[in-house]
Amino acid sequence: MATTLFTKKPRELSYNPKRPVWKEKPSALYQTVKAVVLIVFSLSILTPILLVVSTSLADTEQLVKAGGFVLWPERPTLEAYATIFKGPMVLQSLGVSMLVTAVGTILALFVTITMAYATSRSVLFGRPVILAVLFTLLFAPGLIPSFLMIRQLGLLDSLWSLILPGIFGAFNFVVMRSFFMNIPGELIESARIDGANDWQILWRIVMPLSKAVIAVVGLFYAVGFWNSFFNALLYINDHSKWPIQLLLRNFVVQGSGAADQLGITTTPPPQSIQMAVVVVALVPILMVYPFLQKHFAKGVITGAVKG
């Protein structure tokens, strides 16, 4: 066995220099199966996205000819987008979603950073208390009591009901805290000797060192706020305060007669208009995705390993 292992011809090695010498050459069957799995999985993700974007850009003539969907717009047009932005509904809900996302992310970062820093150094009480609290966060308080709380606070039909319940996430807190715990104590100690107080240390020393993790956690929160739809379903009745996800649900997923609510006169709405709403909700995520992807793997692994 060993002889076959170590008598590989140099030509084969240079053909694929990274394959370790001891690894047998993959059989054609394995390679095919692997390739098929990966390609099918990738295509299943890419095709719907392509389909939706293309359909939203396609002109009526091509759509009718193709029976409703196209995989490639022959004569791309922005007509569908012009139509949906004519009515007030899409613009309003975009505005709501952006506002909630912006305010929510800033508040969430503030709460998470202060909490994570304050618990990353031992103060009055120590680890056991924090771990016990973290453990309880595995559970959820339940739908009805949360709803009653929001109602008790008078937040029904207020945008705060979309913001406040989301400003602290246990997972993000753990990621942030374990990052802060890795900052050498000597740095903080020396700042203290120089007379800095805890707020100054957090602002001048800890936060500049943690830009990357703050960016990741901020993006996680932002994506969460942008994507959340159930809170709006629970707490918001007023149509003018619907976030984009709820609009999408009522307009596209349920396909109800929301078209006239959108202020659009063409009913039933052509496919391209529905798809344009989908794209509007999708684009912001696609825009931040490269940033997310650059950092998140590290963040997730840190959080997962340190629990």
Place this chain on the structure above:
Amino acid sequence: MNSTTEQAPALPEARRVPAPAGGKSPGSGPGKRKRNKVPQQSFRSRLRRDKQMLLMMVPGVAFLLLFFYIPILGNVIAFQDYQPYLGIGDSLWVGWQNFVDLFGNPDFIHAFWNTLYLAAWQLVFLFPVPLVLALIVDSLISTRVRRIFQSIAYLPHFLSWVLVIAFFQQMLGGAGFVNNLLRDWGMDPIPFMTNPETFPVMVVVQMIWKDAGWAMIIFLAALASIDASLYEAAAADGAGRWRRMWHITLPGLRPVIVLLLILRIGDILSVGFEQFILQRDAVGAGAAEVLDTFTYYTGVVGGGWSSGAAAGLAKGVVSALLIYGANKLAHRFGEDGIFAKQAR
């Protein structure tokens, strides 16, 4: 808490972390203030010393109280005949009556079994997919192919469920892309999205589409931390690829698999709430009613606050028991599980 007590557990702590991403050494543990080394500070002076740190906790603690702990206490309405105009204080206490009614309610029983049924589907068919994907990706030699695949596979995790369902409808719905093609070819359309019988399959497929790529990350990280020389030694001893996988890869992944399973089991009764809310109208309550949707429709939509809360509480208690049981089982098999990890 002074630094000597903190230093003592610091050593085993650093030893236990399997592969710290930050490379934490025992020496650079949580920074302690020098003042801390002075023993026996009075409570009051420690309070003064930590004043600002405690102040920093105020927003977080306020959040936890308002949106977490007080709502947990709010579950007491499960034992009341809660009337919104009376409030928790004045509503009548009815003991276990809500639960008795609940378990006599065929809709609830149906939702309960349906939840377990769907949960079983997910556990069996959903869990292995990310693992298989991770094994394939890990075996790729070209980093370029690897990176491209990962970029594609992670993406759906960041899309909302509303978008995911919209995509599925456009692809597989009655008037969707695939059925249009089928009609063009003269075949009957297939009701992928509205057939209650195949709904469990659909749910699992949607979950795989959205999160399998993402769930792969953690397996990839665990795979990367397995010592490559083990493989080399095994290969030199004549172990083929399958034996190496059986004797090196899978044992190396065992702690991660166990941990993820426990977390999954604790969450399993939630089966995928938004998915069901979004599709309940399409496939009907028979297939898509689960404990969470039951709670929502009974409580929030129907105004049966107390029975809704009782259903939610029943689910919470069963989930907690499941976590506890799974963890016990993990300890039995000699794994850390979740509590040991927490108590590190």
